[in-house]
Amino acid sequence: MKLCDMTIHELAMLLKAGEATSMEITKSVLDRIDEVEELIGAYVTVTRDEALEQANAADERIAIARKRGDFSGISPLTGIPLALKDNVCTKGTRTTCSSRMLADFVPPYDATVVGRLRDLGAVIVGKTNMDEFAMGSSTENSAFHVTRNPWDLERVPGGSSGGSAAAVAAGEAIGALGTDTGGSIRQPASFCGLVGMKPTYGRVSRYGVVAFSSSLDQVGPMTKDVRDCAIMLAAISGRDMRDATSSPEPVPDYSSLLEGSVEGLTVGVPAEFLHSGLDSGIRELMDGAIRMLQEAGLEVAEVSLPHFEHAIAVYYLISSAEASSNLARIDGVRYGYRAPDASGVQELIRRSRSEAFGPEVKRRIMLGTHALSSKHYEEHYVKALKARTLLIEDMNQAFNKCDCMICPTCPTVAFKIGEKPDDPVAVYLMDIYTTIVNLTGVPAVSVPCGALGGLPVGAQLIGKAFDEGTLLRIAYSLEKACAISDRRAPVAAADGRRGK
Amino acid sequence: MGVSKEETARIAELARLSLDEAELARAQGDLSEIVSYVNKIADLNTDGVAPTVQPCTVSNAWREDVALPSLSREEALANAPDRQGEFLRVPSIIQGEGDGE
Numbered sequence: 183m184k185l186c187d188m189t190i191h192e193l194a195m196l197l198k199a200g201e202a203t204s205m206e207i208t209k210s211v212l213d214r215i216d217e218v219e220e221l222i223g224a225y226v227t228v229t230r231d232e233a234l235e236q237a238n239a240a241d242e243r244i245a246i247a248r249k250r251g252d253f254s255g256i257s258p259l260t261g262i263p264l265a266l267k268d269n270v271c272t273k274g275t276r277t278t279c280s281s282r283m284l285a286d287f288v289p290p291y292d293a294t295v296v297g298r299l300r301d302l303g304a305v306i307v308g309k310t311n312m313d314e315f316a317m318g319s320s321t322e323n324s325a326f327h328v329t330r331n332p333w334d335l336e337r338v339p340g341g342s343s344g345g346s347a348a349a350v351a352a353g354e355a356i357g358a359l360g361t362d363t364g365g366s367i368r369q370p371a372s373f374c375g376l377v378g379m380k381p382t383y384g385r386v387s388r389y390g391v392v393a394f395s396s397s398l399d400q401v402g403p404m405t406k407d408v409r410d411c412a413i414m415l416a417a418i419s420g421r422d423m424r425d426a427t428s429s430p431e432p433v434p435d436y437s438s439l440l441e442g443s444v445e446g447l448t449v450g451v452p453a454e455f456l457h458s459g460l461d462s463g464i465r466e467l468m469d470g471a472i473r474m475l476q477e478a479g480l481e482v483a484e485v486s487l488p489h490f491e492h493a494i495a496v497y498y499l500i501s502s503a504e505a506s507s508n509l510a511r512i513d514g515v516r517y518g519y520r521a522p523d524a525s526g527v528q529e530l531i532r533r534s535r536s537e538a539f540g541p542e543v544k545r546r547i548m549l550g551t552h553a554l555s556s557k558h559y560e561e562h563y564v565k566a567l568k569a570r571t572l573l574i575e576d577m578n579q580a581f582n583k584c585d586c587m588i589c590p591t592c593p594t595v596a597f598k599i600g601e602k603p604d605d606p607v608a609v610y611l612m613d614i615y616t617t618i619v620n621l622t623g624v625p626a627v628s629v630p631c632g633a634l635g636g637l638p639v640g641a642q643l644i645g646k647a648f649d650e651g652t653l654l655r656i657a658y659s660l661e662k663a664c665a666i667s668d669r670r671a672p673v674a675a676a677d678g679r680r681g682k
Numbered sequence: 683m684g685v686s687k688e689e690t691a692r693i694a695e696l697a698r699l700s701l702d703e704a705e706l707a708r709a710q711g712d713l714s715e716i717v718s719y720v721n722k723i724a725d726l727n728t729d730g731v732a733p734t735v736q737p738c739t740v741s742n743a744w745r746e747d748v749a750l751p752s753l754s755r756e757e758a759l760a761n762a763p764d765r766q767g768e769f770l771r772v773p774s775i776i777q778g779e780g781d782g783e
Contacts, residue, residue: 397737429738531698565726572726647739
């Protein structure tokens with residue numbers, strides 16, 4: 183196996199033991215990018231020179247630690263090449279949200295999560311493709327190019343964090359950050375055979391992350407296994423003065439919590455999630471995953487989320503309302519695209535927005551503006567906020583009976599590029615298992631649990647607020663039982679064979 | 683429940699989007715379909731239920747009222763599409779006679 187196909191924790195051991203350097207690992211990743219990026223299209227921007235400089239700095243840092251015999255200043259992320267979704271601001275490196283609107287936007291500051299990764303000595307390889315402004319579930323809504331699934335190049339990687347997922351699955355990064363507003367980390371993780379987590383709302387700072395829906399957005403890790411997820415989550419979590427919604431809850435060392443026993447914990451199976459319309463192959467894999475958790479020592483309980491069927495409607499009302507409000511600041515005046523030759527400022531704003539936003543972004547802005555307009559505010563927006571309360575009460579009730587819940591991450595495997603239904607509602611319904619998690623604020627992680635026709639399938643584990651430790655411990659035991667976390671996508675495996 | 687063409691045009695105006703005839707027709711269709719789907723929440727009984735604006739557990743995150751470093755004016759203006767010195771430049775806002783630019 184090449185360095186670029188290994189995990190963060192494996193590479194961290196090699197670095198510490200002096201058996202590999204960050205420069206070697208980073209070059210391995212950059213070589214893989216040279217080899218497969220034309221096929222995959224995971225990145226909007228590759229920051230090759232900066233990555234090599236950062237690798238050099240990480241190697242110096244590790245050398246000093248070795249000389250002093252003190253590795254306390256070295257993190258498992260020191261020297262590890264990572265990718266960032268292109269809605270996470272990077273000082274001096276353009277941050278486009280895969281939109282024509284921000285094609286040339288160069289942030290004057292780093293997002294807090296980026297600053298934390300840099301402080302730990304991580305190497306930033308580049309910025310990954312996404313659905314424009316994170317609106318979509320296939321990365322086909324990027325204004326720049328499509329991204330292909332490393333497991334099957336004719337299929338989408340999922341979205342909206344599809345570039346991050348494809349990059350990690352193809353060995354074009356060791357791990358990545360995505361953002362998740364309604365499933366945008368977990369669904370592409372499921373499609374690309376990765377572990378992807380949406381942390382509790384408030385667990386991770388959103389400062390410097392381009393806002394889509396401020397009451398739903400969270401940043402989270404996309405990695406090859408659960409241990410890597412724990413490492414990245416610990417690195418980015420914690421209170422940030424610059425995000426008033428970030429929580430002061432202490433951040434445990436998630437990695438040290440993985441090995442603990444799961445005996446006596448209960449996994450809830452929401453009756454509504456395993457409805458009759460569910461694909462039989464995915465249903466079988468879910469049943470298998472539940473059995474494996476049972477064999478690992480967990481109790482199984484049936485739970486109920488009675489208002490579940492309303493989650494998609496509630497989600498699209500709230501997220502679109504917040505998006506229309508958040509994107510109102512993009513007006514062609516202070517930054518971003520400006521339409522040429524406008525005769526007045528109103529025309530400038532209208533034309534800049536109309537020329538540079540893509541169709542899905544306009545659709546969401548229209549729905550959100552409709553939901554917030556005086557005529558529909560009560561019946562749509564306020565009603566959705568009340569329904570959100572009912573969903574939170576459902577979640578609290580269910581968690582009285584269990585420590586985590588399990589369900590599919592997505593009702594399908596990765597679909598073919600260009601085969602997304604034309605009907606927007608049909609597309610939105612693919613988020614059926616993921617949106618309720620953002621609406622209720624709790625954490626959830628997608629863990630690979632098998633494959634259908636050679637395409638990965640993820641199981642979603644949903645946890646209690648700020649109890650990512652227990653959630654990851656259960657995810658880790660499922661991962662061990664499934665014993666597939668060392669599988670790599672064909673694109674990566676082919677290069678591995680060539681390398682031997 | 684459909685959304686009329688007039689209402690779609692009004693929403694586009696509120697959203698500061700200019701849509702041509704074809705885009706307007708498409709937006710009307712999409713909006714009608716999405717609105718008829720989300721209307722299903724009308725059946726929910728929410729009497730006496732308080733709205734949840736966000737799931738955040740933190741309230742009143744205060745800090746000392748002291749000046750902290752922030753972006754310089756140059757950094758803050760670096761992405762401006764058009765500027766004049768320390769100002770952002772836009773076409774004239776107040777349109778008068780013979781006023782076009």
